[in-house]
Amino acid sequence: MKHHKIPKISNRIISFLVLFFVALLLVLSIVLVRIKLLQNAQDLGMALTESYALEEEVNITNLQRIAQLASQYVEEINAGGGTGQEIQSWLQGYFVKMTDILGENVVYPYAVINGEIIEANPWSGDDDYDFGSTEWYTKAIEARGEVVCSEVYTDAITGKLVMTISKALETPGDVMAMDVYIENPSLHNSALAMPEKYSYYLCTGDGELIYAKTPWQRDQSHDRENARYLLEGIQNGSLLKYDATFTDYVGDERGTYFHQMSNGWVVIMTIPFNLILLGEENVFIYVIAFIAAVMFVLLGALTIRDTIQDYRMKKADDTIHMLGDSFYAIFRVNFEKESYEAIKLKEEEGATLPQRGSYSELMEYIRKFVKFSTYQEFEQSFSLAEIQRRVDKGIADYGGDYQRRFGDTYRWVNIRTLYDKNIAKDEVTLCFRDVDAERRQQMQHMILLQDALEAARKSTKAKSNFFNSMSHDMRTPLNAIIGYCGLAQKSQESGDTAKVQDYIRKIDFAGNQLLTLINDILELSRMEAGKDNLQQAEFDLKELLENNAEIFHDQAQAAGKTFTYSLDLTDTRVVGDSKKISQVINNLLSNAIKYSNPGDSIRLEARQFDFQQHSKYQFVVQDTGIGMSPSFLEHLFEPYSRETAFTVHPTVGTGLGMPIVKSLVQQMSGEISVESALGQGSKFTVTLPLEAVKTQPGGPAAAVRPQREQPFDWSGWKVLLAEDNELNMEIATEILTMCGAEVLSASNGAEAVRLFSAAAPYSIGAILMDMQMPEMDGCEAARIIRSMNRPDAQWVPIIAVTANAFAEDIDRTTKAGMNGHVSKPIDFHLLGQVLQKAIQERDGDAPASKG
DSSP: OOOOOOOOOOHHHHHHHHHHHHHHHHHHHHHHHHHHHHHHHHHHHHHHHHHHHHHHHHHHHHHHHHHHHHHHHHHHHHHTTOOHHHHHHHHHHHHHHHHHHHOTTSEEEEEEETTEEEESSOOTTTTTOOGGGSHHHHHHHHHTTOOEEOOOEEOTTTOSEEEEEEEEOSSTTOEEEEEEETTOGGGOHHHHTSOTTOEEEEEOTTSOEEEEEOSSOOOHHHHHHHHHHHHHHHHHTTTOSTTOOEEOTTSOEEEEEEEEOTTSOEEEEEEEHHHHTTOOTTHHHHHHHHHHHHHHHHHHHHHHHHHHHHHHHHHHHHHHHHHTTOOSEEEEEETTTTEEEEEEOOHHHHTTSOSEEEHHHHHHHHHTTBOHHHHHHHHHHTSHHHHHHHHHHTOOEEEEEEEEEETTEEEEEEEEEEOOTTTOTTEEEEEEEEOHHHHHHHHHHHHHHHHHHHHHHHHHHHHHHHHHHHHHHHHHHHHHHHHHHHHHHHHHHHTOHHHHHHHHHHHHHHHHHHHHHHHHHHHHHHHHTTOOOOOOEEEEHHHHHHHHHHHHHHHHHHTTOEEEEEEEOSOOEEEEOHHHHHHHHHHHHHHHHHTOOTTOEEEEEEEEEEETTEEEEEEEEEEOSSOOOHHHHTTTTSTTOOOOOOOSSOOOOOSOHHHHHHHHHHHTTOEEEEEEETTTEEEEEEEEEEEEOOOOTTOOOOOOOOOOOOOOOOTTOEEEEEOSOHHHHHHHHHHHHHTTOEEEEESSHHHHHHHHHHSOTTOOOEEEEOSSOSSSOHHHHHHHHHTSSSTTTTTSOEEEEESOOSHHHHHHHHHTTOSEEEESSOOHHHHHHHHHHHHHHTTTSSOOOOO
16 A cells, blocks of 8 residues: 655745735735724714704704794784884894894894884885795795794895794784894804814705805805715715715815705715824835734734724714713813813814813813802812712712803803713713803793792782772672662652652662673673683674664763764674674773763774785774873773763773773784873774675675664563572562563473473463573473474573573573573563564464464
């Protein structure tokens, strides 16, 4: 058997192969390291641009909040009847405050009020400026109360790039706006804090450059050209790969990183590759030299370098993750070595404070910007010994707010020491954040809370005054009623009929006065509770005004006064709350007659103005009466405000009429103004937005003014009266009997149902039903009667006669099947009108019998 000798591979070949494979491995390692560095750099660059973009969006959001706050103040001034000059004065103060907070040439507020521009600092072109066609105005109107931002455009006055933040106010056509000079560096703090060789661009989505910070001293046209090139490379994908580069003006290759903001803007950052790769010129020469000399040392060195690089990147990533970009200065403090290292500094501080140094030098630097009294506590809280003590106790986060000087002004700054033993056992992170805006907002909230407390105190005092006044005003007519009753009894005993009639007349006057007071108190209480909702319906405004004018014409004539009216209305049919409009007009006319002397004149005017989809209707009530003093006009709309007046006939008022009028006008989104002078009279102007109902050609003719109705003839009527109060029952029965009616009495709803059920069909001509009764209320009784299987169940008129006089009460009675509603105390003339109307609307369901 032959044995074949296997030749040995020479050590040189083995060494060569080992060297080759090791060299290849090293080269591959370097290539892979380079790729990894570039990929990490891309991830970090994208993360940084995202954080910068987020800060840009936060800045825009904060500016929108500033504009929102400004719009609220302008709205309050405008709603309070403030003039354009008052709004301009407030805008000037607001502009000064915003300049102090944000800096010069950052924002400029103005407003469009009643079709005119009101600015903090007006310029000569305001009168010719067509704001209605601008993007910021139209977008604000379309947004209906939402804060909107315009596209970036060049300001016609300054020639600078501007973005306008605007918001439509509650008054149609009014807009609050604020120009933001977007190129101002103070709006881009992140860019200012970037390393020197980094470049930063902020562009719109279509490539227009908004702001740029670059290491080259070039004019802005080169920056625009460079930004367009970068944006095109991003859009076509040529600059999106991790190793994609472009050559800058000085011949350096740079990587590009970007992030698109939610509004379409793009933040672009470029970093020189030599900074990312720590310098890679002649890298192959170095690699070959190191391989030839000390191959394994190179491998170890590369491993160590990778380890150090990863550690540094992890350290930087941990710091960024912990602190983010909200701090303007960040230091790592080694309390064992008593030293610091600056991680992030403001640009102006970087020139005077070393990047590294002893902690005592850092504290000495800080001392220059802190008040002496504050610094003593500051130095004690952030001494190395105190930091060491907190670390030993395991306190990971410690800090507070203090005032730091920036230039000539002091701003609130928050300082924190952050400690994590898993990251660095002998180090804490010392960071500083500008919280001036937050502190000022907190102080504003404190002021608001104080104002709310003061308002609550005033409300308590007002309620006390309210009850005192109410007690006095209710006792006055009650005293008159009781006193005149006693006098009437004595006069009747003595047979003095004339005095009895006079006392009865005065009792009637005092009773009406007490009723007016109670109605006003209830009305005002419901308004303050927010329960007085609008009842929108179509009605004839001209007919309503003519009916009201007819009533007050008779009153004025009886008092020896002249009453006239003029109605200039194109569209007489409108949609609105006719009862509330009538209440406003009646109150104003009643006051005009009440507070004027014989021989004076009262005039009612109504006119229509077209305004967008709604027309504006203006009502003017003017008199030549006693007028009001300027001091009283300031309190005219406050409850229980009354002025001492000297007239031929003494007048008595509750002091609640005008507060009710103002509340009703505001509830209908209207405005009220007053002009008055003592001895010359008063003029009230009410403007209401009402939807006009256009009458089609050939449509129904305008309503004919109704003739004055004759008193209702009760003779021969058989009336079922449901009333649980014996006195009310006696009074109503007596009056109806005196008018010729036959009355069937029921003390509750159940008894009324039994009486109607037992009566012959059509024998009962009408039912007068109280609402609140024992055993069965009026609404339930009406429903049962309407559901009965008898021919007059739907025919018989049922009128609610009750003290429940509000809109929801009327709605309940209508749903229960009642035909009308009359409030207590009963006005029998009005009751007759309501019953007559119900009979006319019955449309002949059965013979029109009186029962």
